[in-house]
Amino acid sequence: MIRKRSTVGLLCIVLSLILTLVIAPLLNQKSSEQTNIVRLVKNVPKGAAITSSDLETVRVGTYHLPTDVLTSPDNAVGQYATVDMLKGDYLLPGKISAVPLDAYVSRLNGTKQAISISIKSLAAGLSGKLQPGDIVTLIASDYGEMRTTTAPPELQYVEVLALTTSSGTEAQSPESMPTDPDEDEQELPSTLTLLVLPQQAALLADLENKSKLHAALVYRGSAATAKTFTDKQDAYFTAMSAPKVEGTHE
Known part of the structure; x- marks a missing residue:
């Protein structure tokens, strides 16, 4: 019994070390990573053409950020909104279209x-x-x-x-x-x-x-x-x- 308890205790110590020295730093690194994204500075109604004055580029954390979020204004300027969008919204490919809706x-x-x-x-x-x-x-x-x-x-x-x-x-x-x-x-x-x-x-x-x-x-x-x-x-x-x-x- 003493030997089994010693083994379990040793495993717990090893797992704690792995969690502290490996997993936790990786999670902290992931949560601290940042990237540039395009964000709206004003409301844009459905069907409206998007202009450079509607956009801003900001640096945000990548944690839980959609993988297809637009990162350059060049990909949005001149496109048309397919849904009503609000100030502060991120831009995704599904929210814009290269041609007017009608x-x-x-x-x-x-x-x-x-x-x-x-x-x-x-x-x-x-x-x-x-x-x-x-x-x-x-x-x-x-x-x-x-x-x-x-x-x-x-x-x-x-x-x-x-x-x-x-x-x-x-x-x-x-x-x-x-x-x-x-x-x-x-x-x-x-x-x-x-x-x-x-x-x-x-x-x-x-x-x-x-x-x-x-x-x-x-x-x-x-x-x-x-x-x-x-x-x-x-x-x-x-x-x-x-x-x-x-x-x-x-």
Whole structure:
């Protein structure tokens, strides 16, 4: 018993030394490390462009600091706020966007329209991986009384304009979502806003009420290549509206 107690006492002394001489200094060093970050000096409303006068660079401790916090004003000036931000807020990639939130509105010249559809499940929206500019094919399942599944040719190539969460904020792209498990979980998109012709808008409104819509990714890349897909879709409606020429009979 005396030998066992001596062993336990010796282990406790060793552990105490390790805690005092190794672990404690490491924790103190981590808590004392500092870095420069970008912080707001005034309130910035959602959608506003961020200017240099809105920002300051301060030195803060790195302990519990998000790994993707912005450290240079150059990464924020000229960007647009995707949420309402308050004085003193740190800047994170998910809070800013390189394009205005309603940039697509300028593309509505009377020919095409913007319409939103619901994403009724994680799978229906490509597991949250869709991005503005993607070309998708829309598939309707459980459609009508017969509960059929259909991929209308009118919705073969459709451009995604925006993705919005249930709280009304612009959904983050997968690249800007935090990878740290300790950070707050980000909201997934609940609606897709699409650029469509009036005929497509009417069809989508019907499918929204009578089916479950799924988006299948067709293309992601350059805007020029994406346009070749939407041009094919537009050509489909042009051909459908063209007057039919009756054949000649001998």
